[in-house]
Amino acid sequence: MIIAIDGTSAAGKGTLAKRLQDFFGFAYLDTGALYRAVGKKVLDSQNNPENATIATQIAQSLSPETMLCLQNDPSIRTEVCGAAASKVSAIPSVRQALFDFQRNFALNPVFEDGTPAKGAILDGRDIGTVVCPDAEIKLFLIASAEIRAKRRLKELQEKGIYAIYEDVLADVKKRDERDSNRAVAPLKPADDAFILDTSDLTVDSVFEQVIDFIKSKQKTVGTNQQAND
Ligand code: C5P
Numbered sequence: 063m064i065i066a067i068d069g070t071s072a073a074g075k076g077t078l079a080k081r082l083q084d085f086f087g088f089a090y091l092d093t094g095a096l097y098r099a100v101g102k103k104v105l106d107s108q109n110n111p112e113n114a115t116i117a118t119q120i121a122q123s124l125s126p127e128t129m130l131c132l133q134n135d136p137s138i139r140t141e142v143c144g145a146a147a148s149k150v151s152a153i154p155s156v157r158q159a160l161f162d163f164q165r166n167f168a169l170n171p172v173f174e175d176g177t178p179a180k181g182a183i184l185d186g187r188d189i190g191t192v193v194c195p196d197a198e199i200k201l202f203l204i205a206s207a208e209i210r211a212k213r214r215l216k217e218l219q220e221k222g223i224y225a226i227y228e229d230v231l232a233d234v235k236k237r238d239e240r241d242s243n244r245a246v247a248p249l250k251p252a253d254d255a256f257i258l259d260t261s262d263l264t265v266d267s268v269f270e271q272v273i274d275f276i277k278s279k280q281k282t283v284g285t286n287q288q289a290n291d
Pocket of ligand 1: 071072093094095097098144147148149151152185186187188189237241
């Protein structure tokens with residue numbers, strides 16, 4: 063089974079993905095980490111994240127082994143890397159360079175030690191629409207920009223990073239605008255995605271609603287299969 067989780071930044075995708083990972087025992091890929099790593103490497107090389115040639119070379123140089131471990135690298139979690147990720151992710155050849163790894167992970171999911179898993183959870187912006195349009199379960203999480211900015215601010219403060227609410231809010235809105243309006247693989251829900259607004263929901267409530275959706279989906283698939291037999 064493939065579970066695709068897309069949505070805006072700080073809508074709760076990562077938290078939900080980890081809960082589903084524990085529940086189902088599937089392997090999980092945070093695809094944002096791939097774009098963040100490319101963005102960080104471009105910045106580290108003193109280049110502009112909008113430089114398509116450099117960003118593409120860097121994306122092409124990442125080995126599958128490296129890509130599998132990137133989500134554990136804390137250095138890519140800064141706001142600066144998030145903004146750089148949003149810029150490199152608008153470059154079609156960067157997306158192309160990262161596509162095969164994501165697709166292969168979805169079809170042959172493995173844990174970080176290489177052990178095969180019986181299902182995959184991927185989170186990102188275009189998983190249900192581009193990387194895995196065939197995913198059995200497609201989820202799309204949203205939340206108001208103000209709530210997401212508050213969540214992000216809290217995360218930053220917990221890490222001891224000084225930030226101002228107004229700046230974080232402006233950043234969240236800028237990233238939404240860039241991710242939703244880019245020409246290639248823009249952020250949008252798949253036609254068959256379950257759209258959930260997490261603004262006023264607890265983590266438990268999001269998880270419960272998603273589990274109910276997955277159960278109802280599996281019941282429908284079972285009924286259709288019986289009808290075809
Ligand atoms: O999810 P996260 O905030 O780590 O993603 C960083 C950026 O990477 C996003 O703002 C988005 O521009 C880009 N991204 C993407 N496609 C994905 C995952 C992330 O374009 N599948």
